[in-house]
Amino acid sequence: MIKELISVNCPMGCRLHVEMEGKQILSITGNSCPRGKAYAEQECIRPERILTTTVRIQNGTHRVLPVITDKAIPLDQIMEAMEEARKISLEAPVKEGDVIVSNILGTDANLIASRSMDKIS
C-alpha cells in the first residue's frame, strides 16, 4: 500500500510517498530532509495531534476557558482526553499557561490554559 502525505514541518510542504506492508514501512520518498522522513514514520505508525478544546469555568468572565496540550498526544487518545476535559470545572481566576491537568492520560503532556480569565466582580 502507498500512503501519500504532505510534510507539515516547514512551508515547503514536500509530498511524501510511504510504501507500507501492513504496519511496516518499506520506503519513504519525496522528503527533502530527514525531518520529513521522521514525520512520515510517526504519522504512519503512531500519529499525534495537539488537543485544543474548552473546559467549564465558574465565576469567570466567560463560561468556558480554552485549553491546549503543551505537546502532541497520540491521535488514538484524543477522544478520551476530550472526555477528561469535559469533566473539568474550574474556578476563576486562571492565568494563561496554568496547568489544568498534568500528564493527561499518562501521555507526558499537560493540558494548559490558553488564555487568562479574570473572576467576575
Ligand code: SF4
Ligand atoms: S521534508 Fe523537510 S524540507 Fe520538506 S516539508 Fe518536510 S521539513 Fe520541509
